[in-house]
Amino acid sequence: MKPFRYERARSEDGAVATLAATPGAKLLGGGTNLVDLMRLEVETPELLVDVTRLPYGRIDAADDGGLRIGAGVRNSDLAADRRVRTRFPVLSEALLAGASGQLRNLATTGGNLLQRTRCAYFQDVTKPCNKREPGSGCPAREGEHRNLAIIGHSEHCVATHPSDMAVALAALDALVHVVGPAGGRTIRLVDLHRLPGETPQRDTVLEPNELIVAVEVPPLAAAAHSTYRKVRERASFSFALVSVAVALDVSDGEVRDVRIAFGGLAHKPWRAHRAEEALQGSGATEKAFAKAADAELKHAQPLRDNAYKVELARNTLVRTLAELAP
Amino acid sequence: MPERAHVTLRINGEEHSLELDTRTSLLDLLREHLGLTGAKKGCDHGQCGACTVLLDGRRANACLALAVAHDGAEIVTIEGLAQNGSLHPLQAAFVEHDAFQCGYCTPGQIMSAAAVLREPWGPGDDDVREAMSGNICRCGAYPNIVAAIEEVSR
Numbered sequence: 083m084k085p086f087r088y089e090r091a092r093s094e095d096g097a098v099a100t101l102a103a104t105p106g107a108k109l110l111g112g113g114t115n116l117v118d119l120m121r122l123e124v125e126t127p128e129l130l131v132d133v134t135r136l137p138y139g140r141i142d143a144a145d146d147g148g149l150r151i152g153a154g155v156r157n158s159d160l161a162a163d164r165r166v167r168t169r170f171p172v173l174s175e176a177l178l179a180g181a182s183g184q185l186r187n188l189a190t191t192g193g194n195l196l197q198r199t200r201c202a203y204f205q206d207v208t209k210p211c212n213k214r215e216p217g218s219g220c221p222a223r224e225g226e227h228r229n230l231a232i233i234g235h236s237e238h239c240v241a242t243h244p245s246d247m248a249v250a251l252a253a254l255d256a257l258v259h260v261v262g263p264a265g266g267r268t269i270r271l272v273d274l275h276r277l278p279g280e281t282p283q284r285d286t287v288l289e290p291n292e293l294i295v296a297v298e299v300p301p302l303a304a305a306a307h308s309t310y311r312k313v314r315e316r317a318s319f320s321f322a323l324v325s326v327a328v329a330l331d332v333s334d335g336e337v338r339d340v341r342i343a344f345g346g347l348a349h350k351p352w353r354a355h356r357a358e359e360a361l362q363g364s365g366a367t368e369k370a371f372a373k374a375a376d377a378e379l380k381h382a383q384p385l386r387d388n389a390y391k392v393e394l395a396r397n398t399l400v401r402t403l404a405e406l407a408p
Numbered sequence: 409m410p411e412r413a414h415v416t417l418r419i420n421g422e423e424h425s426l427e428l429d430t431r432t433s434l435l436d437l438l439r440e441h442l443g444l445t446g447a448k449k450g451c452d453h454g455q456c457g458a459c460t461v462l463l464d465g466r467r468a469n470a471c472l473a474l475a476v477a478h479d480g481a482e483i484v485t486i487e488g489l490a491q492n493g494s495l496h497p498l499q500a501a502f503v504e505h506d507a508f509q510c511g512y513c514t515p516g517q518i519m520s521a522a523a524v525l526r527e528p529w530g531p532g533d534d535d536v537r538e539a540m541s542g543n544i545c546r547c548g549a550y551p552n553i554v555a556a557i558e559e560v561s562r
Contacts, residue, residue, distance in 0.1 A: 085410045088430045088476045110477060117433075117472045118453050130430075132477050158466075162528055182542020183527065184520065185454055187466040188473065318541035 084126045091133045094261060094295065102263045102291040104129050109293060111154070111193030114185045119198060123207055124214060134190065138295055141165070147301035153192030153294045157247065158183065160191060170299060172308035172327045176250035179312040182319045192294035195248055195258070195274065198285065199241035199349075200321055202226055212238045213282040220282075223385065229323055232384040232391045234348040239282030240385060243275055243350050244321050250310055252351035253327040253343035256299050262292040271297070275350030282349070304331035304339040311402045312345070313394060322346035324395045330406040332366040340403075342374075344395060347382075354378040357399070371403040372396070413476045419444070420488025428475055435459045435470035438485060446486035446515045450544070457543035460516040461485050467523035469542075486515035489522065498522055501556035509547035517543045521557045531561065 088110075091097035101107050106128030110116060119125040138154035141163050149165060160166060161177035181189060203209045203222050210218035222230055222240050230240045248271065256271040274286050288294070308329035314320040325345035331338045340361045342354040357378040364370040375396040382392045416425045419442065426441060435452075438444040438461070450458035452471045459470040462484040489496040498518050501507070508514045520543045529539045536554050545553065 083431045086430055087411045088413055088474070090477075090479075110474075113474055113477065114454055114469070114472050117474060121452065130474075130477075134477065158527075182454075182457065183524065183539055184457060184460055184467045184469045184542045185472075187463070187468050318538050 083120050084123060086120070086127050087129045089129060089131050091131050091136055094136060094293070097131055097133055097136065097293055098261055098263055098291060100129070100131050101293065105290070107131055109133050109192075109196075111190035111196075112156070112185075112188035113193075114181070114189045115193065115197040119205070122205055124198075124205055133192075133293065138192070144298075144301075149299045151191050151297045151299065153190060153296055155191045157181070157186040157189040157191070157194060160247075161186065168306070170250075170254060170302075170305045170308065172253060172305065172310045172329060173247070173250040173299070175310035176246040176312075176325075176327060179310055179322075179325070180246035191247070191297055194245050195271075195294060195297075196286065196288075197244055200244050201230060201241040204241060213241060213278070213285075216281070216283045227385045228387045229321070229346070230385065230388060231348050232382045232388055232395075233352060233379075234277045234350070235383070235385075236278045236280065236282070238280055239278035239349065241278065241282065241349055242346055243285070243348070245351070246310065246312060246322065246325060246345060248275070249325055249343045249345035249351040250327040251297060251299070252353045253308070253329060253341040254299050254302060254305055255341070256297050258294055259296040259298060260288065260292045260294055262289055266295075268298075272351070272353045278349045285349075302329065302339075302341070304329040304341060307331060307406060308341075309402060309406060311398055313398055324391055324398050326395070326399050326402050328399070328402050328406060330366075330403060332407055335366055337361045337364055337366050337370075342378075342399065344378075344399075347391065347395060354399075356381070361403075366403075366407040368400060368404055371400045371407075374403075375399045415475050415479045417475070417478065417481055417483055419483045420485060426475075430474070430476050432475045433471050434461070434463070434468075434473040434475050434478060434483070437475040438470060438483075444485050444487050447519075448512055448515060450513070450516075455544070456513070456516075457520055458513050458516040460519040460543065462519060462523060465523075465526075467520050484519075486519055489518065496522065497560045498525075498556065501559045502553075505552045505556040505559065506549075507552040507556040508545075508549050513543060513545045513547075517545065517553055521553075521560070524557065525561055531558075533558070536561075
């Protein structure tokens with residue numbers, strides 16, 4: 083690990099000012115991904131700005147039934163929150179499907195969103211990687227890509243975003259509140275992460291001097307009837323091959339509202355708008371579910387060794403919708 | 409140039425003040441600076457759980473925690489689990505159920521299980537296995553580990 087200076091942020095303004103003044107600075111949350119990447123020398127910050135003691139540790143209920151989740155709320159506390167478990171079960175389930183009990187106790191909401199891909203080439207500094215070292219190439223395209231992207235990738239990068247929590251938040255239309263030198267702004271979670279295009283080194287639309295302060299989950303009636311299903315190579319503590327977050331409101335056999343997001347398929351949580359459109363107002367039947375899944379997945383462009391994900395994603399979505407349907 | 413910082417921690421009830429390289433993990437602080445070698449270094453990447461300790465009452469991977477970021481924290485390691493000379497019920501249950509073979513993962517397993525007892529998990533085998541999935545046992549003593557934890561959680 084390269085030497086680094088450590089500074090504990092005393093205030094939001096102070097953290098933003100330090101970030102703006104120090105190009106080699108990085109924010110430190112729980113450190114479960116960043117410290118690991120520093121040990122691998124994938125990340126070599128000159129300064130760590132620890133934001134875990136800023137007042138971002140609360141989950142506040144809004145009057146309208148939504149929640150405002152501080153960026154410092156630990157994953158385990160968010161998963162266990164009674165309001166999350168009853169109003170937004172998909173979020174609690176997604177959190178519990180990620181990492182391990184030990185890691186969830188450290189990992190923060192903001193840090194979870196900003197974790198980096200687990201693509202093996204990205205994490206190995208002896209290999210080329212356009213995300214780590216722009217212009218060096220992407221060996222994953224022709225190499226080991228079984229668990230990488232099938233949709234939205236580019237010739238420069240086929241990495242996937244590893245977060246489970248972000249997939250649930252994408253389905254829930256969450257908003258991300260950010261502060262920077264010019265003040266605050268709000269970004270839709272589905273717009274926070276980017277597709278790789280020609281600049282895969284940028285995971286998100288955030289500027290290097292911006293800080294996530296909270297995630298807002300707006301009220302959503304269908305969310306009380308929601309779930310997260312994750313398919314992986316072992317029963318627990320493993321990243322998703324495919325995952326799906328679904329909220330479904332059916333009455334009189336007809337789909338009134340549906341929200342779908344996939345994980346493990348793309349460089350960002352993949353909100354399945356086409357599948358949602360196909361289902362809106364349709365019958366809640368297995369046939370309709372399959373048609374909706376196909377409407378989304380016909381746009382997939384699998385690589386040599388990951389075409390299995392197309393069918394896996396289709397079956398996972400159909401099964402999850404069928405289980406949620408009354 | 410290495411950067412140094414001052415850290416004060418309460419470990420197994422005793423206060424320790426140290427001047428450390430900022431890169432020092434909580435695990436290296438325990439093992440290399442204080443001689444508390446109960447917490448083990450398995451993978452050093454948060455994947456095996458052998459380094460599990462209680463950090464402010466909650467289980468955490470000591471290998472991924474920078475000591476400097478936890479100034480003021482209260483740590484309990486396997487060395488601090490027994491009280492007044494008698495084994496913690498989990499320690500006794502691990503012995504009783506032969507819940508280890510080589511023993512390398514055992515301190516992490518026991519510290520993790522000690523926290524699981526206070527977490528909102530169900531009582532079934534599947535719940536225990538899911539709750540403990542961050543602790544790997546290469547000898548494969550899982551059936552006996554699950555039995556030992558269930559005996560104490562009942």
